[in-house]
Amino acid sequence: MTPQSELELKKFVVPEFIFGSGSLDLAGRYARNFGLRKVLLVTDPGVRRAGWTERVSESLINAGISYEVFDRISPNPRAAEVMAGAEVYRATECQGIVAVGGGSPMDCAKGIGIVSSNRRSILSYEGVDQVLLPGPPLICIPTTAGSSADVSQFAIITDEREKRKIAIISKTLVPDISLLDPLPLTTMDAELTVDTGLDALCHAIEAYVSNASSPMTDLHALQAIHLLVSSLPDAVTAPDALSIRYRTMLGSLHAGLAFSNASLGAVHAMAHSLGGLLDLAHGRCNALLLEHVAAYNYDAAPERYDAIGRSLGAAPCGVGHDERRSHIQNTIASFRRSLGVGVTLSNLGVTGCDLSDLALRALNDPCMATNPRRPTHREVEMIYASAL
Numbered sequence: 001m002t003p004q005s006e007l008e009l010k011k012f013v014v015p016e017f018i019f020g021s022g023s024l025d026l027a028g029r030y031a032r033n034f035g036l037r038k039v040l041l042v043t044d045p046g047v048r049r050a051g052w053t054e055r056v057s058e059s060l061i062n063a064g065i066s067y068e069v070f071d072r073i074s075p076n077p078r079a080a081e082v083m084a085g086a087e088v089y090r091a092t093e094c095q096g097i098v099a100v101g102g103g104s105p106m107d108c109a110k111g112i113g114i115v116s117s118n119r120r121s122i123l124s125y126e127g128v129d130q131v132l133l134p135g136p137p138l139i140c141i142p143t144t145a146g147s148s149a150d151v152s153q154f155a156i157i158t159d160e161r162e163k164r165k166i167a168i169i170s171k172t173l174v175p176d177i178s179l180l181d182p183l184p185l186t187t188m189d190a191e192l193t194v195d196t197g198l199d200a201l202c203h204a205i206e207a208y209v210s211n212a213s214s215p216m217t218d219l220h221a222l223q224a225i226h227l228l229v230s231s232l233p234d235a236v237t238a239p240d241a242l243s244i245r246y247r248t249m250l251g252s253l254h255a256g257l258a259f260s261n262a263s264l265g266a267v268h269a270m271a272h273s274l275g276g277l278l279d280l281a282h283g284r285c286n287a288l289l290l291e292h293v294a295a296y297n298y299d300a301a302p303e304r305y306d307a308i309g310r311s312l313g314a315a316p317c318g319v320g321h322d323e324r325r326s327h328i329q330n331t332i333a334s335f336r337r338s339l340g341v342g343v344t345l346s347n348l349g350v351t352g353c354d355l356s357d358l359a360l361r362a363l364n365d366p367c368m369a370t371n372p373r374r375p376t377h378r379e380v381e382m383i384y385a386s387a388l
């Protein structure tokens, strides 16, 4: 990993956010502060069933804001869904967007905002800084503690024709305000809690070892690891405990601030490839890849991985390089298993025949650019193979 100079220029982008119990009910007040009279309420069927969309719509009604609901969104949001949402936005003359849900509704809402202002296919904005005009005002209300789309410069959209996920990275995607309330987390089941929580842990770890990390992102990444590792097991066993959900949400927030500015790495590049080709759950893919990427990356950033090992629990002192590499791999694997994630990529339907194509797509993902070690096609195939 390239040594960092304290004098090196680094940018840190962060949105305005309100963190804590009751922030959910401020949606209407902030929509009014932005001068909006009508908004597109972007959500998904599961969040609607849990009651959070209605809770936000009540806040809008109380503030005198009218709204149109758009909820035709898949777990891996597709380009066609973004374009359909943008058409609803245009046809119903909305002036802003309120997103309520996990990463999928929030990413879709960001896409709808881009298309509404820039008027081209969402797929044409792939990559870094390709969005010319900012979208309309965007208020994000996350109902999971994982994606951090509520604070990030990222939106991940599936190109269903090419069966791949595209990453759109732009400062224009940072929400105008995010309302981070731990209450909606209490309706997540154990599987969603673990998948989203491990996604957040991957964000923190990848940001910490990223070759675009900085002292500011390091601060948030390490705090995220500490908070997530100490609270996730309890969030599974005591799902209604608001104080624990508060800590997982805070952990996810720190992870989001870290990765939005330091970017990610091979875990996400490879998970995007799996999600695009085989439509697999993002958090689960990350969870199954993390320990194998750590073992591969270790030689490029040993001190950083040792620090992560200490945050995850005890790190061995005075042992050799190879033992320390095995230690971090085993520690991550046991944490994953302790949360009930015992499956492999094979269990999710991935086969050896998929690996070459998956590796090719992963190498072309923008997240690979900040991985501390640049892998070859063969090496990416081998990492996938070790997770089968």
Ligand SMILES: [Fe+2]
Binding pocket: 147, 199, 200, 203, 268, 282, 286
């Ligand atoms: Fe992620």
